[in-house]
Amino acid sequence: MNLLELSCETQHGANPLAASTVNQLMGSLPGWNIRGIELTKTFPFADFHDTMAFVNALAWIAHREDHHPDMSVHYNRVVVNFSTHDAGGLTLNDFICAAKTEALLARP
Template sequence: MKLTELECRAGAPRLGAVELDDLLDALPEWALDGDAITREYRFADYYRTIAFVNALAWIAHQADHHPDLSVHYNRVVVRFGTHDAGGVTLNDLICAARCDALLEHAA
């Protein structure tokens, strides 16, 4: 089953290092950064950047799982980590995969 097909669950536990490494293989553009995963997305202009941010906000709202965002003219840095779990959970990976899927549908 694909990560995008899974549902976020409240109280998801922090993933162990081996499990996290295995699951990150499915998200090659994402990197572990301390207690979170991050990815930078680049766009042609500000309009496309903000359109992506708005779509991402809708996905985050639907999943009730929200990233930290750093928004710039032509790029967005997305950071998912679960504060309550003290690290990366399956919910973070599900939402990261859904972010990547936004670009697949836009192409």
């Protein structure tokens, strides 16, 4: 499944993904971790300018997908946490947005 080709869908009343599905999807997201009911990763940057450029790009993706992460923004790093609060855990939306976040920093 190519997560970058998918778009988020409304998750009201949805159930979180099964652990087996979560484990399968984690293989496509290097460096991401599960912490409780969140999909999380820390992104390091050289300086504040690069940090804020990433935050703004991620905000645009979150707005477009209508699925918003919790972020902790620092001078040279951003901690990104995705979770579907309506489902009480992780849904496909979290993995779609994590993949699109990861693609922001993809190098050819």
